[in-house]
Amino acid sequence: MSELDFQRNIKQFIKERLSTIILVLCMLLVTLVFILFARNYLNNQLEALRVQEIITQADAFMVRGEQAILENRYLEAIMEFMSAQNLFVSVDDENGVESAEIHIEKARQYREAERIMLAERTEILRQEQLAIREEARRQEALRVMREQLEADRRLAYELLQQQALIEQERLMQAEANEAHLQFLAAFIASYEAQAAKKLEASIIRSANYEHNRAIEFDLETLINNQNRYPASQVLMGSVEGMNEGWYNGCGWVAVYNAMILLGDPHHPATIVDNFERYGGTVLDGVFGTFPHHLERYFREHGFVTNHHLFPMRALDIDDAIRDADIAIVAFLHHRAAHYFMVQYNQETGTFLVLNDSFADRRSHALELASSAYIGSSIDSVAALMRETPEIIFAFSLITVNHP
Secondary structure (H helix, E strand, O other): OOHHHHHHHHHHHHHHHHHHHHHHHHHHHHHHHHHHHHHHHHHHHHHHHHHHHHHHHHHHHHHHHHHHHHOOOHHHHHHHHHHHHHHHHHOOOHHHHHHHHHHHHHHHHHHHHHHHHHHHHHHHHHHHHHHHHHHHHHHHHHHHHHHHHHHHHHHHHHHHHHHHHHHHHHHHHHHOHHHHHHHHHHHHHHHHHHHHHHHHHHHHHHHHHHHHHHOOOOOOOOOOOOOOOOHHHOEOOOOOOOOEHHHHOHHHHHHHHHHHHOOOOOOHHHHHHHHHHOOOEOOOOOOOEOHHHHHHHHHHOOOEEEEEEOHHHHOOHHHHHHOOOEEEEEEEEOOOEEEEEEEEEOOOOEEEEEOOOOOOOOOOOOOOOOHHHOOEEEOOHHHHHHHOOOEEEEEEEEEEEOO
């Protein structure tokens, strides 16, 4: 075939297939346009979904903010509304942004109102406290005034009494000068007797102090038995035979041991002198010391005390001692009364009892069932009170604690 025939055949083929080719190209063009349209539609739908999701999140922030306002959590509400505002801005939702701004402003106003209200409440409380203090000062001034008026009234009454006595004495002197002189002589004699008694007591107290001070005590060593030297030789009172430590020393021995364990040791001379000087002895020491004076001694030296009368009835004596740094028990037996000191040991769960034997070691008139009680560790003080047949009952429990 010649080249001319080939070209002619090609032209003929193109003429025959041109419409088909054009149709295919048109179909491809339509398909491309459809694909671009579908892509644009899908992108628009995805963007709409994203915007809707952001608006939903923003609405959730708005709801939480409104809930926070209802619960008076205004700062949290402001944060929620600002988060919603940022989301509305990101999707160009002007209505949402405006609504968030309105809610933010409302929350800020609520917060400011709350701050003002709190400030007003604080001021009211301050004014109330000032009024209370002022009322307390007024009441104190009234109390002082009443006390002063009462003191003036007593003084006036005493002056009137003195004037009445003076008038009575003058009348008595006018009626019977001799009887008055006899009365005066008797009064002077009585006064001299009291002065002599006080002087004698002061001399005995000074003598006891010098005697006791001369006795050497190791202020780190506890006394487990008042019937042994040196405790047995300490003097308290003036009744010979009933003023030595073996007889009436249980009270000061209990205080002495307690002060050592409390970290403030005192010499027995100091303790006994305090008892004698301030009326702490019972019948000049014949019956020992008053329980309330033992408590007074601890308080004078800065310790906190609690005094229970008849403790076996009023409380669990073991629990009371466990809660205290130191305790002093006073009990009655069929010869007299006795004090001993107790300390609870938390590590061993037992009670250290010091000087709890009330036996007179000179006459051996009375003994406990076991001498091991002296300075011993026991499981229960209450059991000791109940199971010792010589003990009638415990009548005093003094607990002592550091401040």
